Amino acid sequence: MNVVLKHNAVEESLLAMAGKGSASDSLREFGLPTRRVEAWHYTDLRRLLKHVPARAEKLSAEDAKTAAGDYPRVVPAIRLPLFDGQYLEEFADELPAGCSVSRYGGANGSNYAKDDAIGLLQGLMGAEGVQIEIDGGVTIDTPIGMPHTSTNAAYSGIAHSVSVGKGAKVSLIERYLSPDDMGVQVNAISHLNVGEDADVTWVIIQEHGNDATHLAQLHVSLATSSKLTIIMLNCGGKLVRQEIKIAVEGENSELNVLGVNLVGGESHVDVTTIMTHTVEDTASTQLYRNVATSRGHGVFQGQIKVAQAAQRTDAKMACNTLLLSDDAEFSAKPELEIFADDVLCGHGATVTDINDDHLFYLNARGIPIEEARALLIKAFVDETFEDLADENLEKALIARIDTWLQKNGS
Amino acid sequence: MIEIKNLHVKIAAEDTEIIKGLNLTVQDGEVAAIMGPNGSGKSTLSYVLAGKPDYEVTEGEVLFNGENLLDMEPYERAAAGVFLAFQYPMEIPGVATMNFLKAAMNAQRKARGEDEYTTPDFIKKVKAAAGKLDIDMTMLKRALNVGFSGGEKKRAEILQMALLEPSLCILDETDSGLDIDALKIVSDGVNALRDPKRSFIVITHYQRLLEHIVPDSVHVLYQGRIIQSGDKSLALHLEENGYADVIASAA
Numbered sequence: 001m002n003v004v005l006k007h008n009a010v011e012e013s014l015l016a017m018a019g020k021g022s023a024s025d026s027l028r029e030f031g032l033p034t035r036r037v038e039a040w041h042y043t044d045l046r047r048l049l050k051h052v053p054a055r056a057e058k059l060s061a062e063d064a065k066t067a068a069g070d071y072p073r074v075v076p077a078i079r080l081p082l083f084d085g086q087y088l089e090e091f092a093d094e095l096p097a098g099c100s101v102s103r104y105g106g107a108n109g110s111n112y113a114k115d116d117a118i119g120l121l122q123g124l125m126g127a128e129g130v131q132i133e134i135d136g137g138v139t140i141d142t143p144i145g146m147p148h149t150s151t152n153a154a155y156s157g158i159a160h161s162v163s164v165g166k167g168a169k170v171s172l173i174e175r176y177l178s179p180d181d182m183g184v185q186v187n188a189i190s191h192l193n194v195g196e197d198a199d200v201t202w203v204i205i206q207e208h209g210n211d212a213t214h215l216a217q218l219h220v221s222l223a224t225s226s227k228l229t230i231i232m233l234n235c236g237g238k239l240v241r242q243e244i245k246i247a248v249e250g251e252n253s254e255l256n257v258l259g260v261n262l263v264g265g266e267s268h269v270d271v272t273t274i275m276t277h278t279v280e281d282t283a284s285t286q287l288y289r290n291v292a293t294s295r296g297h298g299v300f301q302g303q304i305k306v307a308q309a310a311q312r313t314d315a316k317m318a319c320n321t322l323l324l325s326d327d328a329e330f331s332a333k334p335e336l337e338i339f340a341d342d343v344l345c346g347h348g349a350t351v352t353d354i355n356d357d358h359l360f361y362l363n364a365r366g367i368p369i370e371e372a373r374a375l376l377i378k379a380f381v382d383e384t385f386e387d388l389a390d391e392n393l394e395k396a397l398i399a400r401i402d403t404w405l406q407k408n409g410s
Numbered sequence: 411m412i413e414i415k416n417l418h419v420k421i422a423a424e425d426t427e428i429i430k431g432l433n434l435t436v437q438d439g440e441v442a443a444i445m446g447p448n449g450s451g452k453s454t455l456s457y458v459l460a461g462k463p464d465y466e467v468t469e470g471e472v473l474f475n476g477e478n479l480l481d482m483e484p485y486e487r488a489a490a491g492v493f494l495a496f497q498y499p500m501e502i503p504g505v506a507t508m509n510f511l512k513a514a515m516n517a518q519r520k521a522r523g524e525d526e527y528t529t530p531d532f533i534k535k536v537k538a539a540a541g542k543l544d545i546d547m548t549m550l551k552r553a554l555n556v557g558f559s560g561g562e563k564k565r566a567e568i569l570q571m572a573l574l575e576p577s578l579c580i581l582d583e584t585d586s587g588l589d590i591d592a593l594k595i596v597s598d599g600v601n602a603l604r605d606p607k608r609s610f611i612v613i614t615h616y617q618r619l620l621e622h623i624v625p626d627s628v629h630v631l632y633q634g635r636i637i638q639s640g641d642k643s644l645a646l647h648l649e650e651n652g653y654a655d656v657i658a659s660a661a
Contacts, residue, residue: 356463361500362510364460365570366488366518375513379504379553386504 005031010049014124017054022110023123030114039115042299042331043270048239049213053185055125056084056154064088067151074175074205075392077145080130084149085156087130098138099170104131106159106189118215118243121187127157129190132172136165136195143171143203143390150177150184150212158188164198171201171390174218178236180209188216194226196250201229203393207400208236210265217243222282224250231388232259233397234269235404241270248275248282255284260384260401263296263328264408270299275315278307283314289384290321291377292328293408301333302347308339317347322354322380378405411438411609412459412479412578417470419451419458419634427468428454430634436578436627439606443620443645444613446631447653452613453497455631456582459611460494461487474578488514489521493576495567497583502554507566510554511536515573539572543599560587568599579603580611585619597622617649630656 007015011031018024032049033040059067067083068091078093080101087103095101106127112120130146148158164170172192178184186208194200208214214237222228234240248255255275263269275284284304292298298321306313321330334347354376362372381401388394412435419429428451436442446452458465459472461484472479479487502510515535516526527535540547543565555563564584571579581600585593600610600623612623620628620642628644629636632653637660638644648656 358500358502360462360484361496361502362514363484364462364488364494364496365510365514365574366485366521367513368485368517368521369483371513371517372485375505375510376502379502381504383504 005029007031008046010046010052014052014121017052018124021123023112023120026112026120027124033115033117037115039272039301040117042301042333043241043268045117045241048268051183053153053155053183056086056150056152056156059083059086059088064091067149074145074147074173074396075143075390077143077173079145079147082129082146082148082158084151084154085128085158087128095144096140096142098135098168099140100133102131104129104159104161106157107161107191118187118217118241119189121215122157122159122189125155125157125187127159127187127189129158129160131160132162134162134164134168134170137167138165139169140171143173143201143393145173145175147173147175147177148186148188150182150186150208153183155185155187158186160190162190163193164195164200166195167197168195169199171203173203173205175205175207176214177207178209178212181211182209183211183213184208185213186215188214190218192218192220194220194222194228196223197225198223199227201231201390204230204232204242205397205400206234206236206240206242208240210236210238210267212237213239215241217245220244220246222246222248222250222253222255225252226250227254228256230255230257230259231385231393231397232257232271233400234259234261234271235400237269238265238267240268241272244271244273246273246275248277248284249279251279251281253282255282257284257286257288258384259286259288260381260397261288261290261298261300262381262401262404262408263290263292263298263330264294264404266295268297268299270301272299272301274303274305276305276307277310277313277315279309280311282310284316286317287384288319289381290319290330291324291381292321292330293324295325295327297328298330300331300349301335303335303337304345304347306338306340306343306345310340311342313340313343313345315343315345319347319349320380321351322377323351324353324377374405378402411440411475412436413473415471415473417458417472418468419454419465420468422464422466428634429458431470432631432635434629434636436609436611438609439604440627441604441610441612441623441625443625443628444611444631445615445628445645445648450631451634452631453582456494456580456611456613459580460484460492485517486521488574488576489518491577493571493574493579495564495571495579495581495584497586499555499563499567501556501558503556505554507550507552507554508536511550511570511573514570518574535573539569542602543569543572544595545569561589561592564588564592564596565599568596572599572603577607578609578611580613582613583615584612585614585616593619593622617645620645632657632660
């Protein structure tokens, strides 16, 4: 029996904008995922994605110059600026010796999996970004920033590909900004290859305005004895899905993920991670702290897969949420899939309100209730980013958290 | 300083009455010790005075310098001069002790209409007070009470008391979990704060603490009431004879 899917308006408009190709064929066949697709159970994209705006127009040379001139830096960084889906090469900072950058048009996907809606969207709409190669043995002290700003209510497709050579050390910052009350849409897919013995920090700062749609993926592969730290802050957007898919496929490699997700207003923020351990003696730790307030809905899906060959895997995952209003919601789904027999795997998910005893202790010292609550909420979140190796980054993240907490009345 | 009249208290979620008609008056500058067997209501009394929300006062009143203490929020009581040194100080992850001290000191000053401390003044004050209690400044950079030993937690409570300069200090089993050296440091810290305008309610199980912090009066709390009051010799009597004869003579 062949059932023909009846497309909704968003799917129709996507098909009209995309033209022919394998992505269109896949969309025609599957449509956008609904809650019946396991990976999208808590984020019914077909229902939540109300509209896909047209692709952003190319900035005029003048506008690009103005925009790039005003660019706020999050920390002192080597800046590769992006605006409205374009990499503004002429305004990029010079890269130090041992690394190169070029314009990148994204991977040409085909045969999209039914749950790879973000990849499929990028296949339909196209993308632009940077390709960065870090040579072996190179240490780059200043972080490389790839900030993207949306300046009008349009669609931007971003694609980055970063390859870090043997023994190299580098930090990279992906950052997304847009003004409040502007219906921007960003689809961002990054690929990161961490070479043998390399030490990489990858930072994601998603600080969109309150009406942005942000759908993103980070794909990573870790080689032997490599180390990766992912630091992620989601403090903006209306509809957000960040997928992190990591293949821990080099022996003795180590992965740390520290994530903070601040979910307020009417926003829906989904972080979905899949860590796949395929070889012996690897370690991963993941810590997520979330605050959900107002009518926000947060989602965390964390999957840890340990293959039969991946003996002595040490994988830990914790997801702690403060739920601060009756209308806020948080869905957490930790998942372990273990085929090896000699492993240490653990996960914990908690959803709580502020601890009454802590609150009383602060009150009993004269700190009024609202101030005490704010202090405790801030402490809960800030702890995630305590003692980062990069103090500038730590300060910048804490400043963003403070701004969000003030704005969201917590 | 404080007048507790016919106080009745139950646990808010239950019907169990814990304080059953307690009367106690503590004068300005007086150190009043409260002793009593386990379960007599000592900790409940300290929590009720500090304003913990888990308890409900069903009858009676508490006048603090003539004002109705029970009508005040916990943070208002603190600003008015009530300080409870907790038996089990809370560990609060993520809140650096220094930040907490500054927030507390300035909140109280603000509530009293005083100027907030500048950072240098604040640090100077903390350094001086910490030195007297043998507290290392690096300890104060850590999260509040997190990973502190039992002795460090109690010393941190006394440090807060010294910095907040309350007029009524309630010490809830401050001696529990202290070794002899720590007990001496903590007691010296308390004695240094003794003042004609500052009163203390010292809750303890043991005479030992009262050798260091010598009380003006001793009260026996049993089944939610003060059943006997006396001077410091009462504590010695209890140490030697236990509570049995005091309870028997009150019955």
